[in-house]
Amino acid sequence: MSGGDTSGGDLHADVVVVGLGAWGASTLWRLAAAGVDVVGVERFTPGHPLGSSHGGSRMFRTACLEHPGLVPLAQRSGELWAELSQVSGRRLVEPTGGLLIGPRDGHVVEGTLAAARRFDLPVELLEAGRVREEYPLHASLPDSHAAVLEKTAALVRPEQTIRAAVEAAVAAGARTLTGTAVEGIELVGDGVVVRTAARNLRAGQVVVTAGPWLSSLVADLPVEAVRMPMTWFAPSGDPAPFALDRFPVFIRELDEGAIWGHGLGADLGPAGEVKLGLEDGGSAFSVVDAAAVDRSVSEADWAVLTRLLPDAVPGLGAAPTRAAVCMITRTPDRQFLLGRPRADPRLVVGGGCSGHGFKHATGVGEALADVVLGREPRIELGFTNPNRFG
Ligand SMILES: Cc1cc2nc3c(=O)[nH]c(=O)nc-3n(C[C@H](O)[C@H](O)[C@H](O)COP(=O)(O)OP(=O)(O)OC[C@H]3O[C@@H](n4cnc5c(N)ncnc54)[C@H](O)[C@@H]3O)c2cc1C
Known part of the structure; x- marks a missing residue:
């Protein structure tokens, strides 16, 4: 089975994803x-x-400032990224090291240090002077700021990893229907019916990992889709300082929110361009209907960023050379939803990535598989219980 399912007739499986x-x-x-x-x-x-x-x-870090409880998930995901790279024979992860930068007592630096302390991770706190000396593109850092260096931070290639995971699943016996939209999910008796235009899929359980479309398939979940642009900039002069080893992946907390980005590296987007964007929070990202999101981009999408860049990251062109629309799925507490809504034995959801979920994808996949199989979870993820909001 594969693209554009038109064959009709019910399909049976133990689980549908x-x-x-x-x-x-x-x-x-x-x-x-x-x-x-x-x-x-x-x-x-x-x-x-x-x-x-x-x-x-996508940036991979283990000292997760978003919640210390995510550290074991990132660590396990790192192991599974390595396994998937090996199984697929592709270079899915690019080691780069990472800098988490901001006010010494701010959310980015303190959150990263808290996660590192709790799990005894080998991070290094760099005072502002050392950051300015070793990473000249961050030369505007004031004395009251600092950076946490996580040497094991990396970049993961999203499109390639998704293809690799699907291929590995098929090699292990999974069936796939691509180019096929699920139109509805019904919980019936002790199983589920997953409806597509061509046919019904009948299974004991369904796992819904529909990202920004999640709420169109599962009612009453506290999620909203948010439109988030990505932008790439070309160096205005010498590109050498922007090489990945001199300008590693970073998040930098500023008065007006935080920016993230990384330098130039082979096969990490358009050649010769530096990828930068704004973190969620404090900036003008809009809540959208994922089915009707405006995919066109305009100056309004990068106006805040380009105002911050000359000081935060000097040496780049005044406007992006390319931009694209992406979406995240946000929950009220910015943590994931992993598990069974209303404890229903037929339904599992994996969503609410809140903009920091890619690095954890393999660990999340394993955790959701454990939920389906009724296995004791390898990692304590109670803070992602989809029923925590009452
Ligand atoms: C600009 C940006 C930068 C980010 N940077 C980072 C980062 O550096 N590090 C990090 O860890 N995370 C990052 N994130 C977050 C990360 O990318 C997401 O957490 C992750 O991609 C979420 O994956 P997902 O599987 O939930 O959603 P998706 O990958 O969107 O998957 C949902 C899938 O469901 C399919 N689908 C939906 N509805 C249906 C239907 N009815 N029938 C069939 N299929 C359906 C969709 O087509 C889609 O393929 C970033 C996000 C953005 C937008």
């Missing part, structure tokens, strides 16, 4: 690797540029 983006592709892989009879359904083609998982690169 709806949405083969970052989290769904990994879930499909981990379920198939566990010997489960599983079908994955994807509206587009795995690795497409219309959801949350495109643009050539």
